[in-house]
Amino acid sequence: MTVNGRTEGRRKRVPRQEREQQIIDVAVTVFAKRGYHAASVDEIAELAGISKPMVYLYLDSKEGLFLACLRREADRLVAAFQSAAKAGGGAPELRLHAGLSAFFAFVAEHRDSWIVLHRQASELSEAIASAVADARRAVMAEVAGLVWDGIAESDGGARLDDEDADFVAHALVGAADSLTDWMGGHPGQSPEGVTLRLMNMVWVGMGRVLEGEVWVPAAPPSREG
Amino acid sequence: MTVNGRTEGRRKRVPRQEREQQIIDVAVTVFAKRGYHAASVDEIAELAGISKPMVYLYLDSKEGLFLACLRREADRLVAAFQSAAKAGGGAPELRLHAGLSAFFAFVAEHRDSWIVLHRQASELSEAIASAVADARRAVMAEVAGLVWDGIAESDGGARLDDEDADFVAHALVGAADSLTDWMGGHPGQSPEGVTLRLMNMVWVGMGRVLEGEVWVPAAPPSREG
DNA sequence: TAGTAAACTTACTAGAGGGTAAGGTAGCCC
DNA sequence: GGGCTACCTTACCCTCTAGTAAGTTTACTA
Numbered sequence: 322m323t324v325n326g327r328t329e330g331r332r333k334r335v336p337r338q339e340r341e342q343q344i345i346d347v348a349v350t351v352f353a354k355r356g357y358h359a360a361s362v363d364e365i366a367e368l369a370g371i372s373k374p375m376v377y378l379y380l381d382s383k384e385g386l387f388l389a390c391l392r393r394e395a396d397r398l399v400a401a402f403q404s405a406a407k408a409g410g411g412a413p414e415l416r417l418h419a420g421l422s423a424f425f426a427f428v429a430e431h432r433d434s435w436i437v438l439h440r441q442a443s444e445l446s447e448a449i450a451s452a453v454a455d456a457r458r459a460v461m462a463e464v465a466g467l468v469w470d471g472i473a474e475s476d477g478g479a480r481l482d483d484e485d486a487d488f489v490a491h492a493l494v495g496a497a498d499s500l501t502d503w504m505g506g507h508p509g510q511s512p513e514g515v516t517l518r519l520m521n522m523v524w525v526g527m528g529r530v531l532e533g534e535v536w537v538p539a540a541p542p543s544r545e546g
Numbered sequence: 547m548t549v550n551g552r553t554e555g556r557r558k559r560v561p562r563q564e565r566e567q568q569i570i571d572v573a574v575t576v577f578a579k580r581g582y583h584a585a586s587v588d589e590i591a592e593l594a595g596i597s598k599p600m601v602y603l604y605l606d607s608k609e610g611l612f613l614a615c616l617r618r619e620a621d622r623l624v625a626a627f628q629s630a631a632k633a634g635g636g637a638p639e640l641r642l643h644a645g646l647s648a649f650f651a652f653v654a655e656h657r658d659s660w661i662v663l664h665r666q667a668s669e670l671s672e673a674i675a676s677a678v679a680d681a682r683r684a685v686m687a688e689v690a691g692l693v694w695d696g697i698a699e700s701d702g703g704a705r706l707d708d709e710d711a712d713f714v715a716h717a718l719v720g721a722a723d724s725l726t727d728w729m730g731g732h733p734g735q736s737p738e739g740v741t742l743r744l745m746n747m748v749w750v751g752m753g754r755v756l757e758g759e760v761w762v763p764a765a766p767p768s769r770e771g
Numbered sequence: 772t773a774g775t776a777a778a779c780t781t782a783c784t785a786g787a788g789g790g791t792a793a794g795g796t797a798g799c800c801c
Numbered sequence: 802g803g804g805c806t807a808c809c810t811t812a813c814c815c816t817c818t819a820g821t822a823a824g825t826t827t828a829c830t831a
Contacts, residue, residue, distance in 0.1 A: 334778055334827060358583045361818065372780055377820065418763050488728060488743055495724020496717035503716040507709070518713055521761050526751020536746050538643050559797065586788060597810050599791075645785065729820055773831090780825070787817095795810070801803090 341379050341389075344369045349390050351404035353433035357387060384446055391449065394434040401427045413470035418520050420463065421497060425512030428501045435501065457494070463545060465490035471524075475531045492522055566604050566614075569594045574615050578658035582612060609671055616674065619659040620681035626652045627688060638695035643745050645688065646722060650737030653726045660726065682719070690715035696749075700756045718748060 335343070347369040351360045362383050366373040380386040402420045409419025428435045438456065468484035501514055557682025560568070572594040576585045587608050591598040605611040624661055624725065627645045653660045694711035 337777080340778085350582050362820085365820075373819090374781095374821075375779065388697045411803065415763060416759075484732070485743075488725070488740075489747060491728040492721035492744060492747060496721040498724065499716045499720020500713070503713060513715075517762070518710075519717060520763075522714060522717060522748060522751050523791090524751070525754045525759055525761050526747050526749070529754055530746050534750055536639075536750050537742070537753045538640055538745075562807080565808085587790085588788070599811095600790090600809065603791065603809090774825105775830085776828095778825100778827075781823095782821100783823100784821080785819090787819105789814105789816090791812100791814080793813100795809095797806105797808075799805085799807105801805105 337379060340369075340371070340375070343385070344371065344376055344379065344388050345393055348386050349394060349437055350433050352387060352390060353436040362386070384449060388449060388452055390437055391452050391456070394431070394438055395452070395459075397431075397434065398424070398427055398438065399456065399459050399463070402460060406463065406467065413467045413474060414520070414524055417464070417467040417471070417524075418516060420467070421493075421519060422513055422516040424497060425501070425504070426516050429512050430502065439498065439501070459485075461490050461494055464493055468493070468527075471527070472531065475528065481531065489505070489523070489527060492521075556654055562604060565596070565600070569596065569601060569604065569611070570614050570618055573611055574619060574662055575658050577612060577615060578661040587611070609674060613674060613677055615662055616677050616681070619656070620677070620684075621660065622656070623649070623652055623663065624681065624684050624688070627685060631688065631692065638692045638699060638707055639745070642689070642692040642696070642749075643741060645692070646718075646744060647738055647741040649722060650726070650729070650740050654729065654737050664723065664726070686712075686715050686719055689718055693718070693752075696752070697756065700753065706756065714748070714752060718744075721748070 324326045344365065348360075348365050351365050351368065354360075362373055362376055365386070366376050369376075376386060380389055401423045405423030406416040406420035411417040438453070465483070465486045469483055472481050472486060496519060499521065504510055504512075504515060570591065573585075573590050576590050576593065578720050579585075587598055587601055590611070594601075601611060605614055626648045630648030631641040631645035634641040663678070688713045690708070693714045694708055697706050697711060721744060725744065727741060729735055729737075
């Protein structure tokens, strides 16, 4: 059965722009379901209601098709984060909160997009791997910027530098990645709830560290203070 | 050029047990370098100084070979974490610290093992995917247990339950995952240093949250308290 | 309504690589 | 040394699917 075009009778002709988007739509779902290698261009073409050479004409190769999927979904995700962060208010932690919330909402709503972005990283060509890496770097830079703003604004700012901001950003993004799995096992949890928990876990700790509280393995956390 | 057996002349006969381990050794490096699909059994066999049918005789199939790699490396990683945690002392945070430290050390030392475990998750058969998931679950359970102990020991323990412990474990493991990338860009950082930063970021925050400090998006963190 | 460009198809090729059939050889025990 | 078992090889097949050559049809324009 086809998705676009009717199952029987004449298929409608569609301008290139629109057809490309239809192909990418289908490809995202198929790549998400089967993974890059197990996905066949034949299947994608058929589900898109089109024949294989059209896919090659428009997207060049299987890799080109996957890259197109990757780029489109990455752009959407980054845009969702950025615009939410921008609209999130003045304080860095509010912007970070808004961005994270948008991220979790995006993942909840566009499962296939997230699977394609998240679970296909390696295994693939240079070009694809670097596209994935670029997307992650973009998010990371965004988050690191917010963290850095948060550090700079605080009283103890001099204590930490941008390497620390980068560290925190990696930890945060990794935690968010992993929490998408946790969300899968807890369907009752809203993206906002997850965001709030994460912010509490990380931001409060960061604030305390900035104020000079330090944990070292020898002594229990702070009980005697 | 071969790795085991000499390049020219008679190859030595080797008992099955030992040969299997040699094959798996080679396979881990090749899978890490090329990814599951791009890796060919021919290449693995050749690098192992052996012919292809031997691989099939001992490991059944390409998938079986990969599973063997996965299981062996996962066992090693989990064992490293567990034994370090066990030896890490009585307090949960000390055990967690020791386990994380062992994890980062393992990743630093066994890069290929980590790549195989980490970057090959999807894309693969049911059996492989679930083997990866099992390994992750094992680590997750371990971490969640330690987190839970930490919560239970604290004064404010009633405030959080084991769902929270699970949440924190996911965040922690995800952060640790992601920080392996960060380590790649900061070769000067020791595993211990990374562990310490992470503990400070998370554990201090958790302690504070347990004591009742809560961050909500409307107000800035704690400045007025 | 002829011309034409873009949209589209059928039917094929190529080759990579997983998997195997059939057989050879080293060591060991009686 | 005869035979048995475990180790090991050569040489092959066969499927699967990315990619393409060549041709067809629709729709728009003049």
